Amino acid sequence: MPPTARKLAAGPCTRAAVLAAVLLLTGCSGDGTGDLPGGQEAKNATDVPDGGVAAPGGLPALRVETVLDGLDHPWDVAQAPDGTLLVDERGGGLTAVLPDGTARELDADLGDLFADGETGLMGLTLDPAFADNRRLYTCQGVEEDGGAEIQVVAWTVDDGWTRATRVADPLVGDIPVNERTGRHGGCRVRFAPDGALLVGTGDNAVGSNPQDRATLAGKVLRVDAVTGGPAPGNPFADDPDPVTRLLLSYGHRNVQGIAVRPGTGDVFTVEQGTDRDDEVNRSVPSGNYGYDPDGDDGGYDESVPMTDLDLPGAVPAVWSSGDPTIATSGADFVSGAGWGGYHGVLLVGVQKDTGLLALRLDDAGQLVEQFRVPELEDAYGRIRTPLLGTDGALYVTTDNGGDDLLLRVTPAG
Template identity: 90%
Template sequence: MLGGVRSTRVLLLVTAVLLSGCGGTGDLPGGQEDKGATDVPDGAAATAPPLPALRVETVLDGLDHPWDVAQAPDGTLLVDERGGGLTAVLPDGTARELDADLGDLFADGETGLMGLTLDPAFADNRRLYTCQGVEEDGGVEIQVVAWTVDPGWTRATRVADPLVGDIPVNERSGRHGGCRVRFAPDGALLVGTGDNAVGSNPQDRGTLAGKVLRVDAATGGPAPGNPFADDPDPVTRLLLSYGHRNVQGIAVRPGSGQVFTVEQGTDRDDEVDLSVPGGNYGYDPDGADGGYDESVPMTDLDLPGAVPAVWSSGDPTIATCGADFVSGPGWGGYDGVLLVGVLKDTGLLALRLDDAGQLVEQFRVPELEGTYGRIRTPLLGTDGALYVTTDNGGGDDLLLRIRPVG
């Protein structure tokens, strides 16, 4: 997937316009309780504007497990694929596979080329960041790598290799590899990692597995103000929070400074959490025999400092993944809503939150419900459109563009 041109132009095919007149709540599949939809604090959901119908277009097809997407200030879209490869879609619709050295990629199971984000100063420094499995020197780990891309969108070059290393990986299966990267409002780079299905990792602050990291994007060291800045262990100094199972999504709420993380759970719960510096998110699967006990709660509130979830799926789980907030003119009742990709129940989950970040209402986006298969990542683009990657495999995956109608 290196070098070449996928196609000379990508047709924008209108694949769904549903004039649903959706009112904003509804039953979740699998018999799950629609938590928050019937108990609306302060009438917030009842007074929300109606939801507009959405137009869904295919921007790029023929992808295989696309994991993340970013949009540059010039409108170019960049998408990566878990098995390796970076593809740019230029503003005129031309799709171009970037020449990028991914020869050391470790791609197995849930691990591979995963999170992707652009530097806030990308227009000036052309810098981007990936989180990926790496095989080198006879060992395997997960690394955050910094790259620059040329102005013509033909080549990505490693410039910090790695920026952050020594993130453990499950070498046998690739299970619970994380790994989402996003920028906090203060410019720190946030990295959500998985626990690698090792029971001791989430509660062990001496490992980077099962954590949210907060790092300086220039150096890879601890960002100023980290909650464990004075800890003697340099690993612990990188942490924002711990006690996580598998952080698949990070979303920053516009204008608030709030950061939300999304985790995939066992059969008990998937979760959306409001980030608290130094918080323990309560996962402790370290069995008495040293095994991985998945029967424990996703958040054990008996653990010191345990932070309760903002939203949890209950049983059965729906396999939550990437997330982003929708905002801007024309989005009507979606304005300010957190959208979460759903892999198991195939769609987009919408969460309406109050100013404190607590759940007001949840519902599903009708235009994507059971239509495009597994949804991994929603991202609000710089152009105000929502971009979504599917994750069905077999070379049949899509990059979608979604806009409100009217």
């Protein structure tokens, strides 16, 4: 079935072009300035002076433009070296936006997709050597053999951005899924600077999963992107269980974001919490991130802390929301001189009190300051993913359902 062209955004405040050479110099900007919700006492994080909710002075104004509209729950976005953007949708579908602004849906076999609740076609990333091997990776729910699971699948895409073909199907399998509701499916994929593929998974709302190192649910995996096996240097490399050998860390609830800090190799993960804590964590090999909702009756006790510091070796969070939570999701670091005061800041998608959360961290990865990005505050609804593109612009997917957007955010100066 040949790919079809998706309707590009049109109208006075929505432009289809992608690259700076094509973009118009005017665009739409949100003007919300809402504060972070209450509960600023970060239970497992550094206290932030004065609440840290208002954007500090000296930040550049931001221009927000619509690259693509008409999407339905877009989950992730990637940008190729030639400037082409690739976005996926949770219910199925891959759409490329070419450097000239042309958008087209790729012909891709997603006939076995398990899409229910929070699970479907989720994380997406391109191989670091994409210019040479045209290889990309998705993390998705899959129906097979009368059941379902989550898999990491490797694909190649043709030079014309018309077709994606599975080449490792799966690269990583047997990631559990909640077949009844699709709850807590994860699933973010990103590359570490050393070439290992990182995979953040959800615990499927099963209480025993986060602390059980014999399951891939509620974990961060570190895998070889060619073989799907354990990446060299994994912390549990000598464990007799082949599942455990894939793990970088455990004790997670629902890892929805992975971000690598430029120039350091430090990995930070983002988790959606219960009613008491969302979290940002600094990744530590073999770290236990302290979620243990396995109730006495074998149920799923969501009243427990996101990080139980009474557990041996529990790693405290870098940032946590307190009560109420804000439903954090994807994240990326902003870098580049043009970003001014945003340079080096970690931006996190927010899905309850909608917008982008900005976290400034010190060299040791400790929280210094938090604030909200004014131009996106309550302006575009739920934000699933921010991604710093290869062209230095920030690309953002909304997740409202029905008529979602792919946005391009740049300093206005």
